[in-house]
Amino acid sequence: MRAAAADRTQTSATLYLICAAAWFLPGAGHLWLGRRQKGLIFLVTLTLMFAFGIWLEGRLFPFQVSYPLVALAAIADVGIGLPYFVAKALGAGAGDVVAITYEYGNTFIIAAGLLNMLVVLDAFDIAKGRK
Amino acid sequence: MVIFSLFVSIVFAVLTRDDPREQLKLGARLFGGFIAAGIGIGWLLYPLPL
Numbered sequence: 289m290r291a292a293a294a295d296r297t298q299t300s301a302t303l304y305l306i307c308a309a310a311w312f313l314p315g316a317g318h319l320w321l322g323r324r325q326k327g328l329i330f331l332v333t334l335t336l337m338f339a340f341g342i343w344l345e346g347r348l349f350p351f352q353v354s355y356p357l358v359a360l361a362a363i364a365d366v367g368i369g370l371p372y373f374v375a376k377a378l379g380a381g382a383g384d385v386v387a388i389t390y391e392y393g394n395t396f397i398i399a400a401g402l403l404n405m406l407v408v409l410d411a412f413d414i415a416k417g418r419k
Numbered sequence: 420m421v422i423f424s425l426f427v428s429i430v431f432a433v434l435t436r437d438d439p440r441e442q443l444k445l446g447a448r449l450f451g452g453f454i455a456a457g458i459g460i461g462w463l464l465y466p467l468p469l
Contacts (some may be wrong), residue, residue, distance in 0.1 A: 329433045388463045403430045
């Protein structure tokens with residue numbers, strides 16, 4: 289379903305605002321562009337995926353440049369946007385390294401962040417009029 | 420693995436297809452592929468020592 293708003297090419301300021309919104313709240317970019325079905329599915333699916341990762345004792349990695357893989361995981365974690373900051377504020381995502389589900393939790397959290405980055409790129413393409 | 424496959428299949432299908440029926444078809448194929456690959460690779464790794 290393509291809404292008329294999504295078919296127009298956006299100005300560059302709006303374009304970056306759409307990308308920022310899409311990053312901050314999963315699916316917000318698509319909702320902004322009138323693609324309600326996609327936006328709602330991304331909002332529910334990615335938020336659930338992130339929450340599932342937290343529930344599985346996954347960790348929100350810190351930005352430690354001395355450990356490049358940890359820093360990369362931290363960047364992927366932040367990719368989910370608002371749910372990351374909510375989890376941080378609630379003190380969740382400390383991670384329990386001895387829990388049997390620890391690595392599964394990390395996988396869910398990191399994949400949710402990376403998938404949201406793909407969703408941001410898709411919103412960018414739609415706003416540019418490429419899709 | 421099943422839940423992870425489900426989430427990833429949904430996102431990829433919705434991302435790459437516009438028509439809901441096409442999304443459902445691709446999502447089901449992706450999900451089946453993930454599960455089949457997981458079980459297949461699991462069996463291939465079975466004879467290897469830990």
